[in-house]
Amino acid sequence: MDNDKLRRVALGLEPATLVLKNARIVNVYSGTIDEGDIAIEDGVIAGIGKYEGLKETDLCFRYVAPGLIDGHVHIESSMLVPSEFARIVVPRGTTTVIADPHEIANVCGLDGIKFMISSARNVPLEVHIMMPSSVPATKFETSGATISAEEIMALKNEKEILGLGEMMDYPGVIGGDLETYKKITAMSDRIIDGHAPFVSGKELMAYRLAGIATDHESTTAAELREKVSLGMYVHLREGSATRNVKDLLKGITKNNVHRLLFCTDDKHPRDIVREGHINYNVNLAINGGVDPVDAIRMATINIATCYNLRHLGAIAPGLAADLIVFDSLRKIEPILVYKKGELVAKDNIPLFAPPKLHDQKVLSSVRYDPLDLDFKLRLKSDKVYVIGLEKNNVTTKKMIESVKLKDGLYVQENNTDILKLAIVERHRDSKRVGLALVKGYGLRGGAVALSIAHDSHNVICIGDNDEDMMLAVKTIKGIGGGIVLIKNHDVFDYLRLEVAGLMTSSDHRHVEGKLNRLNQAIHQMGVSDEDDPFLSLAFLSLPVIPELKCTDFGLFDVGSFKLIPLEAREGES
């Protein structure tokens, strides 16, 4: 950056490389709308006022706001690598994200985090990384990697590493777990993100005391108010599954709005394209009666202040020229998006191609030999625990059912809605398969497998016969990870997610096309069309959500927080 050139441009002694003329500038410092030209030099805002440029773009008094920031996102949930993710979020006005690569870290460890950083390097989306704090999520499952306090220390000085990712293990924080505190201590000079759903009162005191600076799990205005009152910056989240903005708007006041932020957490590409990204949070707030400048502050300067990103979040001399141009303060739909002074999107179209990045370390992450696997389910009793699925929810019910046995083995019957579930360990070639039974999925005549399985991302497979299940996990291995549907004993179709089994380098249209085709077919095979039929399976092995789950170690009872046999205990019903 040529400081002297910038200085001369600011003073009007030299023309700027680019001047955006006649802008209505959203001033997030003053809370005002200012009129003027914006002089841009070397990717940086040089001045605001009357300026001349070598190139001038007349904005005809359209609004200009700072580029939007997503305060907390798992990019992996888009199933797109960061460079492709950029191509759908940048046109919606997001020029920076605070990303927690928790999912890929569970598969590939530090290599995964480095991939996320590399993949974003040559696209106009600034990705700041919060170091995942909870890898693996629990000790009752096999993950591809472990990130210890020592590893956090080792990577923390990489320039993209901003702080410590959401401290999901809030019981560990509140309960004083030593390993948890080692990680906190390792990053105590940085921002530490929180994750404290329903934590309140003295437990919240203990959580905040550990130095946790933010929370994005609030679902009620009262929760938001309590967390703000203790000095936590609170994210108002609007993702695909978790839609909290409307409820939280009630908690916003002129006195606390500068402590509030927006985030998406997890949002599917379909929803990003249909609704928008962080601009959708802003628009929901405006629609709910929040002053538009305050709503924009929650997506810009407030996040920059919280995360100490001094070069971002406002339109002022010396800050990055990340700018969005739009027509109305009632609904923010960017017409033009500038990143570091470059026009990078126009009318919802990205003006940049994703660089192709081949990183062997995040490919070939499915590491089992299908020949080693066995889905035979041996039972000592026909009265067994069954995982009861619940519509539109990632919680399950602990049910007891009678099933058919033959020679001590489970036999699939067509008149029940019970299916076999296999969690196949895919990271360490341990040959370990956890088996369970699931009720309520509805699938007939086939099998599904997917390598998205929160949080350890083993392979989840469900089906009504062992042969189709075997074909499914074999196909997953063959394509290097993804989502597979077996129908008529054949591979009907698949979405390949070759990067860590979680993301693809293909574009969002490919993902949508494949998912539409797979969805149609699976609905025809009996699965309800209310839910997302594939991604709802992805939470079946997350052993922290009630009541029954299954990991590669077997059936897990969340209530008693331990592995249990399938056979129901005497006297239980």
Place this chain on the structure above:
Amino acid sequence: MDNDKLRRVALGLEPATLVLKNARIVNVYSGTIDEGDIAIEDGVIAGIGKYEGLKETDLCFRYVAPGLIDGHVHIESSMLVPSEFARIVVPRGTTTVIADPHEIANVCGLDGIKFMISSARNVPLEVHIMMPSSVPATKFETSGATISAEEIMALKNEKEILGLGEMMDYPGVIGGDLETYKKITAMSDRIIDGHAPFVSGKELMAYRLAGIATDHESTTAAELREKVSLGMYVHLREGSATRNVKDLLKGITKNNVHRLLFCTDDKHPRDIVREGHINYNVNLAINGGVDPVDAIRMATINIATCYNLRHLGAIAPGLAADLIVFDSLRKIEPILVYKKGELVAKDNIPLFAPPKLHDQKVLSSVRYDPLDLDFKLRLKSDKVYVIGLEKNNVTTKKMIESVKLKDGLYVQENNTDILKLAIVERHRDSKRVGLALVKGYGLRGGAVALSIAHDSHNVICIGDNDEDMMLAVKTIKGIGGGIVLIKNHDVFDYLRLEVAGLMTSSDHRHVEGKLNRLNQAIHQMGVSDEDDPFLSLAFLSLPVIPELKCTDFGLFDVGSFKLIPLEAREGES
């Protein structure tokens, strides 16, 4: 800090060491007044709610606010060393200051800065240091030290060093001076304080562009608003000489108040004791109609946020237990002051003694031999430039007067109000004396000398005869710096400022007693009682304030920014 003990106290599993029961808590995050107990453990706030303590203090629903912070102060202006300064500001509720030791740095360089840090170490006042950026202030005077970009780099990682002190050389910043930018670059990852009186428009763009984060020189609401709109945090200053809060209140809105801070800059002990310290700024704002919680925010969380002091500025778990207790939100007069959980002041009385610190490096800073000095003023013409003093102002007028000569030497006449002024270089034993003539001081029958002389702090001496002037500078040398009054050809009295010639280790009562006695006497000798008769002299050698000044190099014309001879040019009148 025992994190586990703290955690257990927060959870209510163990009693806290101290609980402040039944508090009305000023919540600077939420902008609300909350009722509850405050549990304190190990100097830190453990929790807010219902708590039990080994010791409990019932506040009977008095208000509790975070300890106040002075956002920008030159402690030297109190003439008290930091440990004594603490004894008058802590009882007024100030528990932290952001100090710029610009004055002592001009005398003692880095040793002076280290002294300020050491002196504050064992008193309950947290002193964060902004590294002086402009030592020496100009090249037309001799200072005791130079602080280069290299020296800034060398000291920046000391834990008390927070950032770079006020960039007074705003022409250098705006004009692109290389040395200035070297210093800015050295501290570009830290907070850089500004100093930009009346700087506006494109020049302010260039100044802000350099990364200057704050300004405390605004005197009008329009100036405040312009600086805030560019992302500068703006201090509202209320010192002894500069009283800006009332005028600036008009610029405060609910939209910008979180970007505004309070400071004193320079405040004499007399005014601190009479009015208060930062609490006086707060009270002026409340009196002017600002919401009391907003006014308190400007003295607490806003400053902590600006300067990234994450452990300060609010009442929340994990933050330092710096607290003030008071009766009314209409006027904040602390009854109790806690620093890190210790009661350190009660009813305006400090409950701590100042540690005595003997640091040879900041003593003996007056380094001339009086025998070397000569005050004879040789003139080639009787028509000379004279420095015209102005009442209640540090600016002067460039006057031309006819004076009496004998054998080419200036002769003092009793029927004019012209006196001889000598600026005696005191740092390097150069024997250099700058001589000039001053009109309007009124002194008869004696001389004054002082070693406070902004910004290089040479010795300023003024008198109506050379013998008394000689006795004055001899006495200054003898006492190691201070303020001396010669009357009836004898030393009438003096205030000894043995630390760098700027401060004393004695207490504020001693300073006030001495100044009162000296003031009375000098008024009897003809000096007007409107001004501060000694400290108004201290600006006579500051070569950046119009119109005529005098340094150890001689008469300085601020308009043409150069040294000039005393003799008036032909044709000028």
